[in-house]
Amino acid sequence: MNRDQLSPEAPIGEPKANHYDPDNGPSSTQSHIEPDPAQNTLADYLIRFEKCLNIIFRSMMLLSCLSLACLVFAQVIMRYVLESPFSGIEEMSILLAVWVYFLGMGYATREREHIRGGIVSLIVKDEKKVAYIRFSGSIVCMVAACVFGYFAYQYALKEITYGRVSINMRWPRGIWSTSMIVGFAMMVGYFLVEAIREYRNILNIPIHQDKDSNHNQNIEPRRLES
Amino acid sequence: MMLFLIAMAVIIILILIEVPVAFAFGIGAVMFAYTTGNDISFLIPHGYKTASSFALLALPLFIFAGLLMAEGGISERLLNFVNSFVGRIKGGLGAVTVLTCALFGAISGSSSAAIAAVGQIMIPRMIREGYPPGHATALVACSSVLALLIPPSIPMIVFSITGGISVGAAFLSTIIPGIMLTIIYCLLNIWFLRNDTHIKVDPPLPFKKAAISVVKSGYNAIFALLMPFIILIAIYSGIATPTEAAAIAVIYAIPVGLFIYKGMSLSSLGAVTVRAVTMTGSIMAVLFFLFIMSRAMILEQVPRDLAIALLQISDNKYVLLLLINLLLLLIGMIVDDISGSVLAAIIFLPIINQLGIDPIHFAAVVGVNLGLGNVSPPCAPMLFMAGGVSKLSLDRYIKPTLKFLCFGHLPMVFIVTFIPEISLFLPKLLMGY
Numbered sequence: 001m002n003r004d005q006l007s008p009e010a011p012i013g014e015p016k017a018n019h020y021d022p023d024n025g026p027s028s029t030q031s032h033i034e035p036d037p038a039q040n041t042l043a044d045y046l047i048r049f050e051k052c053l054n055i056i057f058r059s060m061m062l063l064s065c066l067s068l069a070c071l072v073f074a075q076v077i078m079r080y081v082l083e084s085p086f087s088g089i090e091e092m093s094i095l096l097a098v099w100v101y102f103l104g105m106g107y108a109t110r111e112r113e114h115i116r117g118g119i120v121s122l123i124v125k126d127e128k129k130v131a132y133i134r135f136s137g138s139i140v141c142m143v144a145a146c147v148f149g150y151f152a153y154q155y156a157l158k159e160i161t162y163g164r165v166s167i168n169m170r171w172p173r174g175i176w177s178t179s180m181i182v183g184f185a186m187m188v189g190y191f192l193v194e195a196i197r198e199y200r201n202i203l204n205i206p207i208h209q210d211k212d213s214n215h216n217q218n219i220e221p222r223r224l225e226s
Numbered sequence: 227m228m229l230f231l232i233a234m235a236v237i238i239i240l241i242l243i244e245v246p247v248a249f250a251f252g253i254g255a256v257m258f259a260y261t262t263g264n265d266i267s268f269l270i271p272h273g274y275k276t277a278s279s280f281a282l283l284a285l286p287l288f289i290f291a292g293l294l295m296a297e298g299g300i301s302e303r304l305l306n307f308v309n310s311f312v313g314r315i316k317g318g319l320g321a322v323t324v325l326t327c328a329l330f331g332a333i334s335g336s337s338s339a340a341i342a343a344v345g346q347i348m349i350p351r352m353i354r355e356g357y358p359p360g361h362a363t364a365l366v367a368c369s370s371v372l373a374l375l376i377p378p379s380i381p382m383i384v385f386s387i388t389g390g391i392s393v394g395a396a397f398l399s400t401i402i403p404g405i406m407l408t409i410i411y412c413l414l415n416i417w418f419l420r421n422d423t424h425i426k427v428d429p430p431l432p433f434k435k436a437a438i439s440v441v442k443s444g445y446n447a448i449f450a451l452l453m454p455f456i457i458l459i460a461i462y463s464g465i466a467t468p469t470e471a472a473a474i475a476v477i478y479a480i481p482v483g484l485f486i487y488k489g490m491s492l493s494s495l496g497a498v499t500v501r502a503v504t505m506t507g508s509i510m511a512v513l514f515f516l517f518i519m520s521r522a523m524i525l526e527q528v529p530r531d532l533a534i535a536l537l538q539i540s541d542n543k544y545v546l547l548l549l550i551n552l553l554l555l556l557i558g559m560i561v562d563d564i565s566g567s568v569l570a571a572i573i574f575l576p577i578i579n580q581l582g583i584d585p586i587h588f589a590a591v592v593g594v595n596l597g598l599g600n601v602s603p604p605c606a607p608m609l610f611m612a613g614g615v616s617k618l619s620l621d622r623y624i625k626p627t628l629k630f631l632c633f634g635h636l637p638m639v640f641i642v643t644f645i646p647e648i649s650l651f652l653p654k655l656l657m658g659y
Binding site for chain 2: 058061062064065066068069070071072073075076080090094097098100102103104106107108111113114115117120122133134136137140141144147151154155176177180183
């Protein structure tokens with residue numbers, strides 16, 4: 001993957017290599033649909049806010065993933081070198097793992113890294129129709145993430161209000177289940193951004209524009225992850 | 227059953243219109259549970275509890291280790307190593323591609339990583355040396371699925387955990403099919419290109435020079451080549467569980483990438499970590515919603531009903547195995563390998579147990595079938611990714627792909643299905659299975 005894509009400044013939802021399809025090399029993301037910060041103060045603030053959030057999320061991801069690897073490795077060392085396994089490590093590993101999972105799910109939405117199938121761009125040649133289908137898909141996903149997020153919130157709230165604690169460390173179970181709320185909240189937010197982007201894309205595609213002609217105008221080529 | 231079929235139809239439609247696979251299953255699961263009158267509020271907690279298993283921790287750690295090694299600069303070293311053996315025969319560069327994909331799979335466990343790392347170097351190189359572009363693309367796409375068969379394989383981890391079978395045994399079950407498929411692809415590549423006069427081949431080196439070249443490139447690649455051995459020895463000697471072996475691999479890969487291969491800096495270590503978490507997130511999203519779907523299915527006894535329906539077609543073990551193979555292929559053609567392995571474990575494992583087929587043998591059957599599905603249109607994620615690397619349209623590489631699949635992968639599916647000894651030999655030998 002191009003490292004620029006992972007920098008905090010990378011725009012949301014850049015298309016990835018796993019979006020490849022034979023007829024749709026270039027992306028549907030258009031640079032000119034980005035709001036001009038000078039002209040749109042609200043958008044400017046929102047973009048800055050997202051950048052701050054992004055730095056926080058990336059730091060949490062970095063910390064949780066590296067700690068997870070070190071913790072599980074420490075388990076082996078403690079068992080064989082120190083000959084005193086500590087059962088709390090397993091609990092802490094799972095805590096870090098659930099944060100890795102849900103932060104990853106949220107961030108995958110931002111980066112459009114969710115696994116997708118689909119043959120829309122193979123069978124529908126009208127770019128505008130493809131954009132409509134993708135916009136609908138983003139809305140469906142956002143609504144679904146809201147519903148799942150609501151149930152996740154209910155579950156986490158129950159764990160917190162009942163004062164449930166973990167078996168070995170006696171830590172509040174809420175620390176574990178809050179990861180779900182954060183993950184789903186990220187997904188809702190980023191699917192919303194994706195939907196707005198798709199909507200702007202629809203507005204910017206002339207009616208019945210041919211895909212090939214569109215490729216040559218204002219779309220940057222899809223980048224390859226390595 | 228009708229409601230289940232409707233839910234599946236909705237899922238397939240959502241996948242086909244490019245809704246993320248995870249959300250397609252999530253929406254389908256909620257719809258199915260709601261229409262069958264079940265309480266949907268328990269679904270999310272169930273998915274969460276199943277995902278919080280210690281064994282599943284192997285998944286992010288193996289992904290992380292694989293990405294670290296890939297970032298550390300192993301691709302070129304592995305290519306040079308394999309090239310020193312077979313690079314100077316006609317079609318040798320194709321064989322180098324296949325063997326490097328297999329080795330890369332043994333290190334990263336990811337087909338897409340194999341295409342990104344090996345395909346990017348080898349497709350242009352093969353085209354430069356006179357290989358037909360369609361052939362080069364098809365070869366990379368088909369070889370990339372070797373990563374699913376050669377451990378550590380992410381779909382095998384997922385299948386084992388969902389099906390409640392040994393991860394170690396499932397890893398071993400696909401090694402021999404993986405090696406056989408590697409050899410078959412190398413031979414097919416040479417056979418298909420035997421009459422091609424455009425291919426340039428370097429003259430063979432004298433034995434002494436060739437030996438020096440092998441030793442030199444082997445020395446350069448030694449740290450990358452050691453990684454799969456460290457993982458396998460840690461697991462099969464009983465030193466570590468697969469999860470712990472994955473953590474050992476991560477701790478091994480960081481200094482190798484930073485200080486030995488020097489392909490990685492501290493800042494790129496951060497970028498790789500974020501990428502590993504993102505990749506884990508995209509896989510876990512699929513698993514999370516599939517766990518929910520499986521719960522909804524089990525509550526309605528769908529696997530049992532499917533088993534009865536299949537057993538009504540025939541009670542002959544081989545006919546049913548053929549039918550299951552066909553269904554697995556269809557699953558592989560529509561969904562990704564991770565979803566396919568979970569679905570296979572949920573839907574087919576009860577039937578397999580009822581037929582008296584060894585679940586470890588079935589793990590190998592699932593591995594080869596899903597690999598085939600990954601390069602079979604319409605969805606064929608690996609095929610299109612390779613096409614994206616070579617910038618060719620589908621019609622340019624579909625014919626060579628079908629040739630590789632028909633003469634290579636498809637016969638392998640039948641061999642693995644009907645000769646269980648191939649997949650059970652190593653688990654019996656090393657684990658006393």
